[in-house]
Amino acid sequence: MHDDLTAHSFDDVVRIEPTVSAGTQTRAKPVRIEQVAQLAGVSAITVSRALRNPNLVSDATRARILEVVQQTGYWSNPHASALRSGRSSIVAVFVSNLQSQQYTQAAQACAQVIEEHGLQMMVGQTSYSYSRELTAIQSLRALRPAAVFFTGVIELEENRRTLRDLNIPIVESWAHTRDPIDMLVAFSNVDAGRLAATHLSDRGYRRPAFIGRGGGRGKLRLQGFSQRLAERDINLAGHVVIDWVESVEDGRIAYRRLQESGAQFDSVFCANDLLGTGAMIEALSQGQGVPEQVGILAFGDPSTAGALSPRLSMVGVDTREVGRRAAAMILARISGEDLPSRTCLDLSLVRGETT
Known part of the structure; x- marks a missing residue:
């Protein structure tokens, strides 16, 4: 390492x-129990009792404390001890x-x-x-x-x-x-994209595509991927960006979207392991040869590459x-x-x- x-x-x-209007307070520090006690005109221990053991405090006192709690947004801390x-x-x-x-x-x-x-x-x-x-x-x-x-x-x-x-x-x-x-x-993540592009181009792929999130780390991996392809005079054949990734099914859907876009691709770099697994499953379910007709490369922990059949090619880090x-x-x-x-x-x- x-x-x-x-x-x-x-x-x-x-x-x-954050987007706020002029003069709007953008951040408030946590309200302390002593502040609640002062505003309610009671002791801090009374506030604690009212919130944890309400039967120990009179109804009127508890009502006054709860009103202050609501006004200030005080959070009772269960780990205070x-x-x-x-x-x-x-x-x-x-x-x-x-x-x-x-x-x-x-x-x-x-x-x-x-x-x-x-x-x-x-x-x-x-x-x-x-x-x-x-x-x-x-x-x-x-x-x-x-x-x-x-x-x-x-x-x-x-x-x-x-x-x-x-x-x-x-x-x-x-x-x-x-x-x-x-x-x-x-x-x-930029270097991860560059490494993915290097591998695919070294393997002879000339029409690579990309599947990943449009923001965050997915965007950074696409950045490195596109940069390296350009350095080798290879154009990105197409790309599909998604807002979030929850399961392997998102990879299957993204792969179909890539096909529906009309992109003529011979390989796909998927920005995480769930997308890569989903894309591979979708390609195989359509009867496409992997890698004979389309190459699939994913980002993830390379130690998990052998957990699938066929074994998924992986670029990544020891997580x-x-x-x-x-x-x-x-x-x-x-x-x-x-x-x-x-x-x-x-x-x-x-x-x-x-x-």
Whole structure:
């Protein structure tokens, strides 16, 4: 694995500011229980009792407290005792898609490391959705975990600020961004696209197409893919972009859309493993020879290339190593050890039976 950040292309990750009207407050800090108590004219312990054991507080007092809670947006913190002791045992891990093996492998590898040090992993799914990501990050204000690990980078500036305000270790991954929130286990998506184009052109394909998400990492992989093809005087035969990926079926649908577009392609680079698996299944179901009539190459964890029949050709990164590196960074930060906060992993390619 490579730690020289300059040896890999940077990914120009999108940064999105919220759209607000002039003078609108874009960010509010979490309301503290002491603030609620002051506004309600009671003690903090009375607020806690009203929310957790309402039978211990008079109806009038509880009603007054609930009115203040509603006005301020206060969230009762179920882990307050852990906070008062200065330590939570939870590491929150948010994966892009639980059905994609590359993300679950990273999460599992992270869990194996941190659990040996008395920490527990809690997993959530963002599904490439800004709204789900926003909900997940807002929940962290109440959960207040020991650290957070994302299989991705955060694009919304408001979410980035919220995460910084938590003042806990944050590990992003899956993109080689210049400006991570805190810590980063990176690989270059632009370089992944370039490697895919190099492989297909070396194999003799002259009409490659692309299937992937139109934003985020899919866009970066398309960027590198198109750049490398242009350097070799090969035109992109066609492309299909989709908003999100939930299952293998999305790959089948995207492959049919590529066909319906009229593109004359002899190979397809799919920007993740679910799309690649779906495209391969669809091609085979139509009686197309793979790779005799069409080559299929996907991005993912190359170690999983042999899990399908035929074996799917794969360009990507060791996702278990992503999880292990993230865990090491979290543990080092918590214990006060000196460990680099950024690392960039090498990509690899495994040729299966589909190219």
